[in-house]
Structure formats: C-alpha cells, structure tokens
Amino acid sequence: xxxxxxxxxxxxxxxxxxxxxxxxxxxxxxxxxxxxxxxxxxxxxxxxxxxxxxxxxxxxxxxxxxxxxxxxxxxxxxxxxxxxxxxxxxxxxxxxxxxxxxxxxxxxxxxxxxxxxxxxxxxxxxxxxxxxxxxxxxxxxxxxxxxxxxxxxxxxxxxxxxxxxxxxxxxxxxxxxxxxxxxxxxxxxxxxxxxxxxxxx
Amino acid sequence: xxxxxxxxxxxxxxxxxxxxxxxxxxxxxxxxxxxxxxxxxxxxxxxxxxxxxxxxxxxxxxxxxxxxxxxxxxxxxxxxxxxxxxxxxxxxxxxxxxxxxxxxxxxxxxxxxxxxxxxxxxxxxxxxxxxxxxxxxxxxxxxxxxxxxxxxxxxxxxxxxxxxxxxxxxxxxxxxxxxxxxxxxxxxxxxxxxxxxxxxx
DNA sequence: TATTATTCTGAACATTGTTCAGTTGATTGC
DNA sequence: GCAATCAACTGAACAATGTTCAGAATAATA
Numbered sequence: 001x002x003x004x005x006x007x008x009x010x011x012x013x014x015x016x017x018x019x020x021x022x023x024x025x026x027x028x029x030x031x032x033x034x035x036x037x038x039x040x041x042x043x044x045x046x047x048x049x050x051x052x053x054x055x056x057x058x059x060x061x062x063x064x065x066x067x068x069x070x071x072x073x074x075x076x077x078x079x080x081x082x083x084x085x086x087x088x089x090x091x092x093x094x095x096x097x098x099x100x101x102x103x104x105x106x107x108x109x110x111x112x113x114x115x116x117x118x119x120x121x122x123x124x125x126x127x128x129x130x131x132x133x134x135x136x137x138x139x140x141x142x143x144x145x146x147x148x149x150x151x152x153x154x155x156x157x158x159x160x161x162x163x164x165x166x167x168x169x170x171x172x173x174x175x176x177x178x179x180x181x182x183x184x185x186x187x188x189x190x191x192x193x194x195x196x197x198x199x200x201x
Numbered sequence: 202x203x204x205x206x207x208x209x210x211x212x213x214x215x216x217x218x219x220x221x222x223x224x225x226x227x228x229x230x231x232x233x234x235x236x237x238x239x240x241x242x243x244x245x246x247x248x249x250x251x252x253x254x255x256x257x258x259x260x261x262x263x264x265x266x267x268x269x270x271x272x273x274x275x276x277x278x279x280x281x282x283x284x285x286x287x288x289x290x291x292x293x294x295x296x297x298x299x300x301x302x303x304x305x306x307x308x309x310x311x312x313x314x315x316x317x318x319x320x321x322x323x324x325x326x327x328x329x330x331x332x333x334x335x336x337x338x339x340x341x342x343x344x345x346x347x348x349x350x351x352x353x354x355x356x357x358x359x360x361x362x363x364x365x366x367x368x369x370x371x372x373x374x375x376x377x378x379x380x381x382x383x384x385x386x387x388x389x390x391x392x393x394x395x396x397x398x399x400x401x402x
Numbered sequence: 403t404a405t406t407a408t409t410c411t412g413a414a415c416a417t418t419g420t421t422c423a424g425t426t427g428a429t430t431g432c
Numbered sequence: 433g434c435a436a437t438c439a440a441c442t443g444a445a446c447a448a449t450g451t452t453c454a455g456a457a458t459a460a461t462a
Contacts, residue, residue, distance in 0.1 A: 033417080033418065033419085034418080034419060034420080035417085035418085035419095043441075043442090044441070044442050044443065045419085045420080045421095045442090045443080046420095046421085046422085046440095046441060046442055046443070047440075047441060047442080049419095049420070049421080050440080050441085054419080054420085055419065055420090110311070110368060110369075110372065110374070111312060119373065120373060120374075125373075125376070128374055128376055129376050132376055150389075153385060153386055153389045154389055154393070156366070156369075156375055156376070156377065156386045156389075157362070157366065157386050157387070157389040157390035157393070158390070160362065160365045160366035160368075160369045160370075160375060160386065160390070161358070161361065161362025161363075161365050161366065161390055162362075162365070163365045163368070163369065164361045164362050164363070164364045164365015164366065164367075164368060165357070165358065165361035165362065165365065166365075167311060167361075167364070167365060167368065168311075168357075168361045168364065169361075171311065172320065172321060172326075173311070173321075173329055174357055174361060175326065175329050175330050175333050175357070176357070184354060185354055185357050185358050185361065186358070188354045188355055188357075188358040189358035189359070189361070189362055189394070191397075192355070192358070192394055192397035192398055193390070193393055193394050193397055194397070195396075195397035195400050196392075196393035196394055196395070196396035196397030196398075196400065197393055197397075198400070199396050199397065199399070199400035206408090206409075206458085206459070234448080234449065234450085235449080235450060235451080236448085236449085236450095244410075244411090245410070245411050245412065246411090246412085246450085246451080246452095247409095247410060247411055247412070247451095247452085247453085248409080248410055248411080250450095250451070250452080251409080251410085255450085255451085256450065256451090
C-alpha cells in the first residue's frame, strides 16, 4: 500500500489521469470507475476524491489530454505539404487515423457530457479553440481572399463535418457497406467542400 | 398495482418505450433507469426484463423510434420546395430544429452504444439507411449526371457533416456563442458542398 | 373444482459514485 | 528524543444502479 507523501499532489493527479486513460483505452468509457482508477494507481477511492471533485472532472481532463495529443498529431500532419489543399486532406487523414487507432479514447470526447448544467473547463475549450485555429489557418491559405468570419464559419463547418463522419462510421451508423471506406467519404466531403469554397466567391 | 393481463405484451412494450422516451426527453439518457421506467408504467423491474433483454435493448428501440420520427420530419420538410437545392437546405434546417427541440432524445442517438461487441438491430439500421436514401434522392436531383456510388458517398459525407456540426454545437464544442449561428455554419457546409458538387464534374 | 401455466413481484447480489469519521504517518516545537 | 499538531490516506457506509430468480398471484384448462 502506498505511503504518505510518496508522491506530490501533481504526481498523483498525473497518475490518476494515466490510470483513467489506460482503462478508457482498454475497455471504454463506460467501464471506467473510481475504484478501478484508484486501485490502478495503488490508492483508494478516498484519495481520488481529494484530487478531483467528481469523476466527471477526471474524465474531462483525460479528454483535454486526448484533445491536446490529437492537436499535436494534426499539426505534424499538416506541417509539410506541397500546398494548403493537400494539407487539409493530410490533416483529415491524420484525424481519421487517430480516431481509428484510439477509438475508445477518442469517442470519449463526445460520448461524455451533454449535461448542460456543468460547463466545460477552460483548458478543454482552449484545446477546442486551438483545433479550429489550425483548420482556419489552412483554409486561410486555400482561399486568402475571404473574410475572417467566413473562414471561422468554414473551419467549423468542415471540421464538424469530418468529426461527424467519424462518429457515425466508428459507431456503425454510416451505413457504409455500399461504400468502400471511411476515408473515401471524408475525401468526398473535404474535396467537394474545398471545391465549393473555390467556386463560390 | 397492475394486475395480470391488463395489457398485452405489445401494449406493455409500447408503455415501456413511452415511459423511457419521456424520461430521456425530460432528464436525459444518463438519468434513465430500469426502476424509473418500470414505476412510470406501473410495474416492477422484473416485468421490464421480460419485455427487454437488457436496458440497452430498450434504449436502442427508443432510438429507433426517434429516428423514425426524425425521418418523417425530414420527409415533410423536403416535400414541397421550389428546387432540389433548397430542399437540402430545408431538410438541414428541419434536422437542426428537431435536434434543438428534442436535444436530449436526439443526443441519445449517438451518446449511446459504441460497445462494438453488440451490433445494432435491423429495424434501427433500416431507419438509418432510409435516412440516407432521402438525402440521396435529393442529391440525385441536384446533380443528375453523377453515378449512384458518387451520390451514396456524397449523401453520407454531407449528412454526416450536418450531424457532426449539430453534435458539436449542442454539446458546446463548436466554439460558437449562440444557437442562431449553428444554422449559419450548417448553411455554410451545405451551400459550399453543393456548390462544390456543381463545380466538380 | 383441481391442476397447470403465466404473469408479476420484490428481495437479493454485485457494482456504481460519493462522503467522512477515524487511523497512520510526517512535521513541528520543545 | 518526545509530545503535539497536521495532513494524507483508508475503508466502511449510503443510496442508487443493472440484473436475476424463487415464489406469490392470477388466469387458463381439465
């Protein structure tokens, strides 16, 4: 059993996040429980509740982590492409790849929390904002003549769309038998949307 | 207390679905419980478990209902428009309207079940397919020259996109302030995508 | 009316989130 | 080095969850 002060508060927090992340990745969000997290970090439930107010706090912080990792992945993917349009496609494929490889952890991002009353913490919404910033930057390059509002709207439309396709595909609700792959549907969305952006000004 | 054979098995099933739907609409999917459903229909848990194998069965059947209702709504919205393109916009707005008015019930559609091992029942996937059929029919009118595969892909891309935007917006992850702007983002997606379809053949 | 078949109940079990009185180990003051 | 103080940590307790199933209640049948 763990002794007192073996770890600092921040270390404990990280251990809890690691444990929770592991469980979500391995068994899915619904299999997560306070006792499992605690026991995996070598402590008891009580200790966990000194680190997080509710279990929801824990989950939302794991989600913030996931989002940060996803952001970094996208940034890398969109780093060196011949042109901006191909960057968008590269980012899209990176997104799909991430969602496929870490399906459970990724799906926790939207499976969790429509509990309207509790609002998302700042560093979570910041991650979201930074994700849209990336897409905006790419779209800015694709159509430099458009206004900032147009770009903002377009980024949310396009990226919300990519996310939506992934959600449906990975929960078997895209009726995808007649279509070859998720990638193709995503390419259709991105390619056609970008073509529309070009044709429409 | 309810006596035996007051209701047929099918009546009981419907009562259970009604009760569950009511609870989800009023308090959200997470607030749903077997005992609450049972007590709302004037029976006990045991009885509920003669009607449904798991609680998940119940939920998925409520979802099928919701999807049928949504389908009907879309069909009505896309019925009489001046042209096909405006039909797509009308359907999109109808979708957003439905999702806004019945947020909790609608969000149960995707909040529930990425439990990979259990697959969705037929009459649920049928509802999904029929939804895409509608969108395909509209897109067919917009660009008659395209192949069936193209149309199928486009329908999933576009409609997955619409759904994705709604999911993010109604769970505060679209980084927008008001619900009015959700419509704007959706219009951007649909308008630009359709423009792209037109420009690209 | 007696027997059989079904419906329905509700107690039981394991597991969940969450709390908190009490223990145990570290820190401080002398 | 010892006593007093303080914070970390435990684990029992509570209400609520999904799920099961022996038995009570009632209908159908003979």
